[in-house]
Amino acid sequence: MKDMGSTQKGVFSSKYVDEFKTYRIYKEFGPGEKFDKIRRKNTFWKEITEAIAVRNRIKRFILRNKDLEIKYVLDLGCGKGLLTLLTALFHKDLHIYCIDTDETANRDYMHHLNNASFVKMDIKSPQLEEFIASLDGNIIMTGIHLCTDLSIRFLELHRKFDKIKFSVLVPCCIGKFPHSRFRFIIREMGIYEGWCAYLSCLAGPGKVIADRDTGILSDKNIVISIDRTES
Numbered sequence: 001m002k003d004m005g006s007t008q009k010g011v012f013s014s015k016y017v018d019e020f021k022t023y024r025i026y027k028e029f030g031p032g033e034k035f036d037k038i039r040r041k042n043t044f045w046k047e048i049t050e051a052i053a054v055r056n057r058i059k060r061f062i063l064r065n066k067d068l069e070i071k072y073v074l075d076l077g078c079g080k081g082l083l084t085l086l087t088a089l090f091h092k093d094l095h096i097y098c099i100d101t102d103e104t105a106n107r108d109y110m111h112h113l114n115n116a117s118f119v120k121m122d123i124k125s126p127q128l129e130e131f132i133a134s135l136d137g138n139i140i141m142t143g144i145h146l147c148t149d150l151s152i153r154f155l156e157l158h159r160k161f162d163k164i165k166f167s168v169l170v171p172c173c174i175g176k177f178p179h180s181r182f183r184f185i186i187r188e189m190g191i192y193e194g195w196c197a198y199l200s201c202l203a204g205p206g207k208v209i210a211d212r213d214t215g216i217l218s219d220k221n222i223v224i225s226i227d228r229t230e231s
Contacts, residue, residue, distance in 0.1 A: 016049040016215040025089055035109045038080055046217040050144050051083040053213045054168045057225055058140055061166045071137030076123050077146050080105045088116040124153050132161055141167045148175030155202045158226055167226040171196055196222040
């Protein structure tokens with residue numbers, strides 16, 4: 001099968017690109033295949049690496065907690081829903097809700113899935129809290145490219161609902177935070193790293209891990225994981 005996506009130099013140098021090519025479902029993303037419409041000409045591979053980075057963390061959490069009955073995954077700010085798609089394909093016993101305000105994105109692929117639904121909803125709205133409260137089981141929550149106060153809102157939701165057992169956040173654009181408190185991180189590493197350190201301080205309850213994942217084809221590649229089952 002021919003490579004898909006951008007062919008710019010270095011684009012295929014990620015461990016997650018190599019991993020994706022080993023998947024049985026890889027061929028279904030080719031031209032004219034079942035999931036070809038979700039591909040973006042210039043960003044497909046970057047988004048694949050982000051989605052696999054998050055999905056792998058979901059997989060590890062589920063394997064570590066086999067007795068914990070997770071029923072739902074909430075993909076907040078889902079965009080086209082690539083993470084939703086991968087998670088739905090690999091975890092058919094879960095129901096994945098991809099949540100976004102944009103209902104114009106092409107999510108035609110979803111008619112191939114029995115365990116995924118699009119929900120038009122503002123992450124910051126009280127309706128989202130009502131929706132989470134209505135779910136009758138334990139939840140994993142994810143957020144890729146949540147900018148500024150959306151990342152803070154994501155962490156607020158994690159803190160508020162005990163039923164959210166595991167959350168994975170990949171922050172993007174930087175919001176307001178006390179630079180003086182994180183000045184050493186900012187000086188030594190950068191403003192994005194300082195922002196992620198600040199978000200990590202807001203992330204409890206649970207064990208918080210913030211690590212740079214070089215498999216992600218972006219310089220915004222710090223992943224914050226919050227495991228409520230561990231203190």
